[in-house]
Amino acid sequence: MEEELLEWYDANGRDLPWRHTRDPYSILVSEVMLQQTQVERVIPRYHAWLERWPTVAALASTPAGDAIREWLGLGYNRRALNLHRAATKIARDGWPDDLTELPGVGTYTAAAIRRFALGEHVLPVDVNVSRVVRRTGAAFTPASAHALMDLGATICLARIPRCRTCPLADSCPSRGARDQPARKQSPFEGSFRQRRVAVLRLVTESTRELGALDHEAVRSLERDGLVVVEAGTVTLPA
Numbered sequence: 001m002e003e004e005l006l007e008w009y010d011a012n013g014r015d016l017p018w019r020h021t022r023d024p025y026s027i028l029v030s031e032v033m034l035q036q037t038q039v040e041r042v043i044p045r046y047h048a049w050l051e052r053w054p055t056v057a058a059l060a061s062t063p064a065g066d067a068i069r070e071w072l073g074l075g076y077n078r079r080a081l082n083l084h085r086a087a088t089k090i091a092r093d094g095w096p097d098d099l100t101e102l103p104g105v106g107t108y109t110a111a112a113i114r115r116f117a118l119g120e121h122v123l124p125v126d127v128n129v130s131r132v133v134r135r136t137g138a139a140f141t142p143a144s145a146h147a148l149m150d151l152g153a154t155i156c157l158a159r160i161p162r163c164r165t166c167p168l169a170d171s172c173p174s175r176g177a178r179d180q181p182a183r184k185q186s187p188f189e190g191s192f193r194q195r196r197v198a199v200l201r202l203v204t205e206s207t208r209e210l211g212a213l214d215h216e217a218v219r220s221l222e223r224d225g226l227v228v229v230e231a232g233t234v235t236l237p238a
Helices: 002-012 024-034 041-053 056-060 063-073 078-093 107-116 126-134 141-155 191-205 215-223
Strands: 229-230 233-234
Touching: 002 024, 002 078, 024 107, 041 063, 056 078, 056 126, 056 191, 063 078, 063 191, 126 141, 191 215, 191 233, 215 229
Parallel strands: none
Antiparallel strands: 229 233
16 A cells, blocks of 8 residues: 555645755744644745744744744644744753653654654654544555655545545545544634634734733733733733
């Protein structure tokens, strides 16, 4: 199966900017941005981020608030804070042997950095890779990492798999099978998440008086480290 998959990838693989680098920092940025965010939305923001902060040292030397401001619109804004904290730790102590010691870096992101930046013999297993492996029941080597990701993202879809165009369909025991729909996230419109974003957007524009803001949202953002409340004013972290 792996040979067929790699042949398919040679002809159909996605040309993504982070696949043209072995720089661990650039891979870290891409992987954090790609958490729960579509590739098409990430690409321009990835370029903009690296143009502004091309190295770990550059990001670590800037205020955390600037990173939050640059991130706004990508969603899950704590990722920006974690990325800034990770850069600060790396700039101070170097890259740790155990990458999961970095803020916001779990087992998958650590494996992705080890594979795509450091060239280690490890297969990063995200939701797309997991689906392909589960459905095919096959064993794949780390050489197929990008191919598995692309197949899962474009062909071996959860709800409507495109088995007719899948290079593994002839030997796939799950051909035609569909996954049960995942629990849908509650609507953003009118949610507490929307209230948080609205407050954070105001604070990224300028320092605000606490009394003029949604108090519950402010306190939630403060607990996450995304804003600082002091002397009745709300600002981004330094």
